[in-house]
């Protein structure tokens with residue numbers, strides 16, 4: 001059941017973030033991506049319930065906003081874990097065994113890609129290239145990139161990246 | 166006297182612990198009462214040595230690396246502040262062969278200066294190109310770029326002067342300059358290194374592009390995976406505004422240029438220029454049909470110069486030292502230098518800026534030092550995920566746009582990713598199709614459906630289910646994608662697939678590839 005109070009509060013927050021973002025832009029056109037980044041940064045995801053309010057503010061249809069949210073890998077309508085573990089699976093990291101690193105991360109967290117641990121601490125995702133290819137394999141944990149990550153070391157790195165609730 | 170110690174803030178160095186090394190140096194200096202000034206720089210691009218710490222030692226910089234925080238006390242014991250000998254020492258950094266054998270032209274400052282410091286930039290020739298460009302008319306600026314022979318570094322190698330001229334000649338009172346900082350190709354990081362290590366150079370190049378066509382606004386479209394580049398760009402842009410390099414009146418010239426950074430959101434296709442423009446406009450990154458070219462009708466339908474970061478960052482030098490200076494580097498129609506990037510299974514991964522013309526083998530062995538695992542290098546993918554896999558028999562190919570087209574490959578953004586002999590090339594071909602399926606914008610059928618079919622067909626080949634029939638099907642499918650796709654994602658993905666099949670047929674269990682009707 002959608003909770004009208006929470007939805008209203010969320011939409012109000014999303015609008016506040018949208019307005020704050022619009023203030024920082026010299027040209028308000030093309031504001032949707034910056035606004036979605038701001039919402040996701042603050043709220044952890046882009047709840048579907050805020051989409052109508054954002055659409056109205058930007059004179060877009062809900063379908064247009066929804067279409068953008070679903071097109072980009074960064075944007076999610078469901079909350080992520082407190083830390084996101086991104087394992088790079090692009091070619092350079094593959095060449096040095098990123099598949100084994102991914103397996104070790106899955107085993108450590110007990111989830112598959114796109115899964116969130118039961119305690120909400122971690123979401124595991126794959127990523128295609130972090131620009132750290134000269135130091136492959138690369139893993140990003142809570143925004144920090146690590147290079148030359150071995151399957152044996154990934155569990156410890158993940159634990160060091162655990163963020164409090 | 167306060168000793169100066171240089172520790173990179175480049176994200177590759179940070180990924181190896183540079184932040185804790187910088188902190189340990191400050192702490193240890195404090196404990197010992199030795200005055201030390203820790204300067205944060207970009208990276209020299211010798212990533213296997215990161216974190217690479219440098220100290221001012223009588224005119225040259227002595228290098229130590231890779232340094233861990235736990236090494237710091239012993240470095241002090243060895244007197245590293247005065248260049249003292251230590252097991253991690255490499256002597257003068259510029260004498261390290263990997264570095265000494267390069268031609269650092271575009272990357273002349275990267276790893277040396279403090280990227281946040283405008284003074285460092287000005288002390289090393291920064292904004293001299295802009296001063297020269299300010300005294301020229303638009304046509305003269307464009308002619309200078311044309312004369313330099315500069316071609317787009319983002320992948321297609323299109324002559325930059327022609328692109329700028331098209332935007333100059335397109336009538337409009339509003340025009341734009343856009344830097345493509347999406348750098349999605351695996352095995353590439355040169356854009357990132359410039360943005361993190363020498364951001365004013367990109368800014369200066371964009372201002373010059375603005376002057377060329379009288380564009381008064383610009384955007385840097387930056388991939389969201391590069392938060393450190395984002396921070397450095399934001400700081401540098403703010404500084405440039407404070408000192409009137411940006412704004413309504415550039416250095417009192419009466420000319421205006423405004424610049425903003427906009428973040429992507431994790432879509433490889435948004436590196437393609439028309440998808441990038443859609444994304445900048447706040448939409449899904451769907452390919453626009455061409456024509457019109459972005460130079461004629463780009464951002465918000467206005468004439469737009471859209472170039473790769475390295476292309477734009479090459480402009481300041483061309484205007485500082487002249488078109489002829491730049492053009493003197495290179496071979497044939499590939500003029501200037503290219504920052505090659507060598508990665509994957511390689512001992513010495515990093516950035517190698519050289520004039521066009523060294524061979525792929527030079528890059529892999531002389532610079533890269535062979536594979537990291539010590540096994541033979543079997544295949545190298547050059548030019549990103551849409552680039553061909555190259556077998557050892559072709560490692561003597563010169564790194565030059567035309568030479569690479571000649572072997573049905575492409576240089577692209579200059580990345581080379583090495584694989585040793587444990588690689589399964591059928592698995593890499595499958596990955597290419599799968600990547601295409603995941604990143605397809607969905608606008609055209611050959612790419613959207615073809616890539617998914619491609620994965621299935623390769624799966625059947627690998628499972629030995631009607632292998633010869635499916636191999637023929639793969640030939641037809643790649644042919645269809647090559648000629649029928651609307652943009653380079655679907656249109657180029659046949660390159661890694663077909664090259665893998667052609668050069669490594671044994672991995673597909675293919676007996677006679679000539680039978681397969683491959684598109685090339």
Ligand SMILES: Cc1cc2nc3c(=O)[nH]c(=O)nc-3n(C[C@H](O)[C@H](O)[C@H](O)COP(=O)(O)O)c2cc1C
Nearest residue numbers: 317318319345347348349436437438472473476653
């Ligand atoms: C699928 C695809 C992805 C691309 N990604 C990038 C990229 O990340 N960065 C880039 O500069 N060019 C990329 N390009 C090339 C651009 O479309 C465009 O040619 C280039 O940015 C033009 O700038 P240049 O002339 O300076 O190279 C890509 C092309 C395709 C087809």
Ligand code: SF4
Nearest residue numbers: 606608609612652655
């Ligand atoms: S080739 Fe792929 S990415 Fe390009 S337009 Fe067609 S569907 Fe979109």
Ligand code: FES
Nearest residue numbers: 088093130132133
């Ligand atoms: S391929 Fe993994 S960081 Fe580039």
